[in-house]
Amino acid sequence: MKLNNNTILITGGTSGIGLAMAKRFISLHNKVIIAARSTDKLKAVKELLPQVETIQCDLSKPADIDKLVHTVEQEYPKLNVLINNAGVQYNYHFLTEADIHTKAIHEIDINLTAPIRLTAHLLPLLEQNGDAAIVNVSSSLGMVPKANAPVYCGTKAGIHIFSKALRYQLKDTKVFEVVPALVDTAMTQGRGKGKITPDQLVDEFVRGFERDKYEINIGKVKILRLLQRIAPALADRIISGKD
Numbered sequence: 001m002k003l004n005n006n007t008i009l010i011t012g013g014t015s016g017i018g019l020a021m022a023k024r025f026i027s028l029h030n031k032v033i034i035a036a037r038s039t040d041k042l043k044a045v046k047e048l049l050p051q052v053e054t055i056q057c058d059l060s061k062p063a064d065i066d067k068l069v070h071t072v073e074q075e076y077p078k079l080n081v082l083i084n085n086a087g088v089q090y091n092y093h094f095l096t097e098a099d100i101h102t103k104a105i106h107e108i109d110i111n112l113t114a115p116i117r118l119t120a121h122l123l124p125l126l127e128q129n130g131d132a133a134i135v136n137v138s139s140s141l142g143m144v145p146k147a148n149a150p151v152y153c154g155t156k157a158g159i160h161i162f163s164k165a166l167r168y169q170l171k172d173t174k175v176f177e178v179v180p181a182l183v184d185t186a187m188t189q190g191r192g193k194g195k196i197t198p199d200q201l202v203d204e205f206v207r208g209f210e211r212d213k214y215e216i217n218i219g220k221v222k223i224l225r226l227l228q229r230i231a232p233a234l235a236d237r238i239i240s241g242k243d
């Protein structure tokens with residue numbers, strides 16, 4: 001994929017990985033539109049990056065997704081890259097969590113259903129514009145799960161397989177998957193060691209994107225996937241966090 005002169009929609013572009021991607025693509029001379037839930041955060045990003053276009057959208061609400069799609073079609077008809085990045089992770093135990101349904105459904109809606117809806121709605125525009133790509137942000141936890149985030153891990157495994165199957169289906173739109181391990185963002189505040197920065201992730205992502213590397217394993221994920229092939233039980237033990 002070319003790295004400039006694209007029109008790119010990034011979901012969850014107000015913090016962490018999405019914000020770092022937005023900054024990088026702006027510096028590379030692309031039109032960047034970010035969509036996220038909090039209007040305050042969108043305003044703050046607009047102040048920081050005046051070139052960015054912002055759209056308020058709660059991706060857990062189908063009506064908001066329809067509005068987002070309509071706005072993009074009307075105002076940014078040259079869209080050729082969709083980056084499904086927004087995500088949430090909740091940690092809970094199925095035996096003790098009181099609000100399991102709300103949390104699980106929220107994770108599924110934002111992490112899995114929203115990317116599928118956006119893909120379905122925006123694919124005709126992407127195909128029409130050509131030189132098109134869909135980038136889905138999954139996680140190492142979609143390959144090797146951890147005990148306290150079963151639904152999150154399930155959504156990321158779903159995004160992995162969805163991306164792969166869609167790649168088989170589509171001839172003209174390229175389907176990328178970015179597979180990060182721990183990145184230092186709001187999502188991972190207060191947990192984990194050896195995190196990389198969002199900018200380090202973006203360095204690797206951009207290299208893979210430019211070379212049409214469709215599965216972009218970031219940092220330690222390369223080692224994890226190798227370990228998963230040669231010693232799967234060990235990989236599970238390292239990540240699972242089981243007692």
Ligand SMILES: NC(=O)c1ccc[n+]([C@@H]2O[C@H](COP(=O)([O-])OP(=O)(O)OC[C@H]3O[C@@H](n4cnc5c(N)ncnc54)[C@H](OP(=O)(O)O)[C@@H]3O)[C@@H](O)[C@H]2O)c1
Pocket residue numbers: 011012013014015016017018035036037038039041057058059060085086087088089110137138139140179180181182183184185186187188
């Ligand atoms: N950080 C890691 O270690 C790590 C590792 C592997 C994969 N990932 C994946 O990377 C992606 C980005 O995560 P991050 O670490 O950068 O997280 P983050 O800093 O918490 O950012 C999450 C982004 O998603 C948006 N978002 C959340 N709920 C939304 C909703 N209902 N509607 C619209 N936007 C919503 C947030 O905007 P609002 O605040 O406005 O809601 C924010 O912009 C996620 O898919 C995550 O699963 C992260």
